[in-house]
Amino acid sequence: MKKxxxxxxxGGKAGQGTKKAGIVAANFFADLKREVFQMNDxxxxxxxxxxxxxxxxxxxxxxxHYMKADLVVVLDQRSYEIHKDHLVDEGILVFNSDKVKGEGxxxxxxxxxxxxxxSDLIEGVAGIAILAVVVGIDKKKLDExxxxxxxxxxxxxxxxxxxxxxxxxEKIKKRFxxxxxxxxxxSLSGSEAIGFxxxxxxxxxxxxxxxxxxxxxxxxFANNGKKLGVVTVQPENEIxxxxxxxxxxxxxxxxxxxxxxxxxxxxxxxxxxxxxxxSPVLFFLGQRPGPSTGVPTYTEQGELLYSxxxxxxxxxxxxxxxxxxxxxxxxxxxxxxxxxxxxxxxxLLSEKHLTESSMSVSINPxxxxxxxxxxxxxxxxxxxxQTGNGISPLLxxxxxxxxxxxxxxxxxxxxxxxxxxxxxxxxxxxxxxxHSLIDYLKKMKTVNIYGDGKPVIFTFGSTTMSVLEALEYGxxxxxxxxxxxxxxFPVWELNEHKYRESIVVEQNCTGQxxxxxxxxxxxxxxxxxxxxxxxxxxxxxxxxxxxEVF
Amino acid sequence: MTxxxxxxxxxITWCPGCGNFGILNAFKKAxxxxxxxxxxxxxxxxxxxxxxxxxxxxxxxxxxxxxIHGRSMATVQGIKIGNPNLxxxxxxxxxxxxxxxxxxxxxxxxxNADITVIVHNNGAYxxxxxxxxxxxxxxxxxxxxxxxxxEDPLNPLSLLLEAGATFVARGYSAKMDHLSDLIVEAIMHExxxxxxxxxxxxxxxxxxxxxxEKAEIIHKPAKNLDGAIKLVKDTKxxxxxxxxxDVRKLVFHKELMGDWNPSQNKMSRNxxxxxxxxxx
Numbered sequence: 099m100k101k102x103x104x105x106x107x108x109g110g111k112a113g114q115g116t117k118k119a120g121i122v123a124a125n126f127f128a129d130l131k132r133e134v135f136q137m138n139d140x141x142x143x144x145x146x147x148x149x150x151x152x153x154x155x156x157x158x159x160x161x162x163h164y165m166k167a168d169l170v171v172v173l174d175q176r177s178y179e180i181h182k183d184h185l186v187d188e189g190i191l192v193f194n195s196d197k198v199k200g201e202g203x204x205x206x207x208x209x210x211x212x213x214x215x216x217s218d219l220i221e222g223v224a225g226i227a228i229l230a231v232v233v234g235i236d237k238k239k240l241d242e243x244x245x246x247x248x249x250x251x252x253x254x255x256x257x258x259x260x261x262x263x264x265x266x267x268e269k270i271k272k273r274f275x276x277x278x279x280x281x282x283x284x285s286l287s288g289s290e291a292i293g294f295x296x297x298x299x300x301x302x303x304x305x306x307x308x309x310x311x312x313x314x315x316x317x318x319f320a321n322n323g324k325k326l327g328v329v330t331v332q333p334e335n336e337i338x339x340x341x342x343x344x345x346x347x348x349x350x351x352x353x354x355x356x357x358x359x360x361x362x363x364x365x366x367x368x369x370x371x372x373x374x375x376x377s378p379v380l381f382f383l384g385q386r387p388g389p390s391t392g393v394p395t396y397t398e399q400g401e402l403l404y405s406x407x408x409x410x411x412x413x414x415x416x417x418x419x420x421x422x423x424x425x426x427x428x429x430x431x432x433x434x435x436x437x438x439x440x441x442x443x444x445x446l447l448s449e450k451h452l453t454e455s456s457m458s459v460s461i462n463p464x465x466x467x468x469x470x471x472x473x474x475x476x477x478x479x480x481x482x483x484q485t486g487n488g489i490s491p492l493l494x495x496x497x498x499x500x501x502x503x504x505x506x507x508x509x510x511x512x513x514x515x516x517x518x519x520x521x522x523x524x525x526x527x528x529x530x531x532x533h534s535l536i537d538y539l540k541k542m543k544t545v546n547i548y549g550d551g552k553p554v555i556f557t558f559g560s561t562t563m564s565v566l567e568a569l570e571y572g573x574x575x576x577x578x579x580x581x582x583x584x585x586x587f588p589v590w591e592l593n594e595h596k597y598r599e600s601i602v603v604e605q606n607c608t609g610q611x612x613x614x615x616x617x618x619x620x621x622x623x624x625x626x627x628x629x630x631x632x633x634x635x636x637x638x639x640x641x642x643x644x645x646e647v648f
Numbered sequence: 649m650t651x652x653x654x655x656x657x658x659x660i661t662w663c664p665g666c667g668n669f670g671i672l673n674a675f676k677k678a679x680x681x682x683x684x685x686x687x688x689x690x691x692x693x694x695x696x697x698x699x700x701x702x703x704x705x706x707x708x709x710x711x712x713x714x715x716i717h718g719r720s721m722a723t724v725q726g727i728k729i730g731n732p733n734l735x736x737x738x739x740x741x742x743x744x745x746x747x748x749x750x751x752x753x754x755x756x757x758x759x760n761a762d763i764t765v766i767v768h769n770n771g772a773y774x775x776x777x778x779x780x781x782x783x784x785x786x787x788x789x790x791x792x793x794x795x796x797x798x799e800d801p802l803n804p805l806s807l808l809l810e811a812g813a814t815f816v817a818r819g820y821s822a823k824m825d826h827l828s829d830l831i832v833e834a835i836m837h838e839x840x841x842x843x844x845x846x847x848x849x850x851x852x853x854x855x856x857x858x859x860x861e862k863a864e865i866i867h868k869p870a871k872n873l874d875g876a877i878k879l880v881k882d883t884k885x886x887x888x889x890x891x892x893x894d895v896r897k898l899v900f901h902k903e904l905m906g907d908w909n910p911s912q913n914k915m916s917r918n919x920x921x922x923x924x925x926x927x928x
Contacts, residue, residue, distance in 0.1 A: 327915035334755040345726020496690040501711040
């Protein structure tokens with residue numbers, strides 16, 4: 099690999115602030131204009147267990163964390179046993195000598211932390227102090243970071259970090275030099291990117307019931323909604339979530355919901371309702387390993403096929419999945435506009451690996467737009483007016499005109515019908531709308547193609563990042579074709595790649611993208627690389643697997 | 649029947665003599681009264697669930713959203729949050745409100761959502777040919793339990809009072825003027841209001857005789873919650889109808905967003921982008 103990558107792992111128990119330390123480290127690198135990728139691994143519990151955060155940084159674009167670290171900081175014995183094998187040859191392992199017996203550099207982190215309130219939570223700060231020592235940051239700069247990142251108990255945090263800094267200084271000072279990058283960058287989590295993207299496209303209300311890994315978007319709006327002008331509502335269950343969002347859309351408010359697989363199951367009837375009444379609502383579906391409760395805090399792409407046809411009956415559905423955090427921003431905005439343009443529900447499909455990881459991005463909110471839907475001008479109003487393109491103008495209450503959205507099959511006015519002629523006509527209307535949608539998508543970017551190597555790698559969602567980083571790591575020449583839109587499936591983009599030698603990389607057990615490529619385009623990949631242990635691909639391992647095939 | 653401005657050209661398909669007619673006429677009358685009180689008809693939004701009751705959506709010339717079974721209460725809460733200036737009314741059957749969608753009822757009451765729910769309570773699933781419902785009495789015979797219902801009925805109003813409902817009433821579809829006054833009061837009430845309407849089903853649960861004998865108008869709400877709970881349970885000798893409970897409490901949308909109206913005072917795109925640029 100040509101580019102220089104520095105990787106930092108911090109591991110400990112839940113409640114010791116390791117995740118926070120990872121995020122702080124990522125922000126710190128981004129401030130140096132360095133590219134960064136940060137991933138959190140944590141079990142479904144609140145205190146104890148084993149959490150770790152990995153941050154990889156480079157001066158050139160980086161799409162994944164690596165599982166070989168230059169600096170490992172472990173706060174407890176369990177973390178030591180797991181991460182001692184994650185060290186590169188010249189790497190530095192710093193352990194909490196009060197809790198860990200092992201080889202490396204021992205520092206009495208817990209005994210120092212005991213001097214402060216919240217002695218557990220503060221231990222993560224030690225990880226930042228140690229990182230500062232290793233990369234040669236002075237205490238003044240360290241203070242700035244602590245002040246910026248740790249809102250509470252700043253004084254304690256600073257005093258504690260100084261003590262750790264001093265005891266580490268002589269042992270491991272300035273081991274690595276960090277070159278500054280050139281471009282101004284900001285580190286953003288996938289969830290933040292989704293939140294900002296929706297806000298940029300005019301979101302008014304976000305409805306959600308907590309469910310990992312979609313919850314961080316709920317928290318994002320709860321924390322930033324006031325400033326952004328977005329209202330956040332947490333109703334009693336996902337059924338209420340979806341139905342309230344549909345109700346809100348009736349008033350013209352741009353609405354979005356967020357959930358994960360199980361919650362999305364509960365939204366099915368509402369999804370179909372949205373299709374029938376032509377309500378514009380964006381559904382964010384964050385995947386985790388299933389079936390059923392599955393593995394809540396880990397990652398998978400097992401709901402691809404499931405997401406393509408939710409809800410009963412025939413109506414236009416839209417499904418798209420972002421391949422990186424920057425794209426999550428733009429795609430969310432695009433989907434919110436699409437649902438209003440076509441008055442039909444859409445799914446933003448993602449995974450824990452994207453929503454809960456952070457990455458350096460350069461985002462220009464002005465590049466998004468705020469699509470104006472077809473609205474009624476004057477005269478008699480019919481909610482379901484036949485227009486030729488399947489899209490009927492919208493009108494919102496209060497109005498002198500009668501506005502009827504109807505879950506039953508309906509006439510143009512929106513009144514219930516059982517007339518055979520009208521039933522068929524309304525079916526035709528919705529099918530026409532689907533065709534209008536496809537025509538529109540044909541002019542948009544529905545697939546991303548990276549690289550120009552001969553063999554093709556098909557992938558989608560956050561796995562795209564793992565594949566790109568693996569190619570970079572292995573110096574592999576290949577073209578990566580990322581399916582951004584999955585419903586309607588962009589067959590028109592894939593025809594020219596039909597007979598190229600190809601493989602599929604995806605994070606599920608049965609090869610759902612591969613199935614889709616075969617069914618929709620008769621593309622027969624020679625090999626499928628799948629990972630379904632809940633963990634994202636490690637680019638190093640993935641590179642070896644790809645090299646085996648090509 | 650004389651032509652009313654609220655009539656649509658939909659054909660009414662309820663059984664002749666159905667209690668739903670009384671509710672429809674009471675509601676139309678209530679809209680007239682509301683207009684006299686300064687409520688603009690255009691800002692009255694209706695929704696309904698699925699069942700015989702739901703057909704009322706097609707029969708009233710008011711804007712709204714014909715929702716799905718058990719969800720009209722959630723639908724109107726969304727409409728209210730989207731535009732708090734609107735008066736929102738959810739029609740629901742006993743299967744909708746007290747079966748499929750009971751969670752929405754309890755939580756709408758709990759958060760004091762400013763909505764009105766009118767429950768067409770006929771004690772049966774009529775449109776699906778008469779199965780027992782959450783309010784069917786024990787022994788009620790229907791095609792899914794021919795030997796008779798083995799469950800005791802729910803007392804929904806008592807449940808909703810406990811959940812935090814701020815306006816609780818019972819009406820009778822055959823006492824149309826009384827019911828129409830209840831509807832006006834419920835809609836004017838700022839907060840969660842529910843009217844449980846005794847609605848005879850002429851085919852599956854003909855309760856006209858029973859309620860004509862038992863219905864007894866009460867003229868004053870109870871002084872406190874305990875009194876109200878006692879009143880709604882006092883159904884052995886008589887069937888009290890009227891307002892049982894009426895108290896004021898800050899409503900959900902105001903707790904949530906003060907005077908903000910998401911669909912009416914939307915932040916401009918430029919302002920929104922400026923805020924986002926400050927973050928990223």
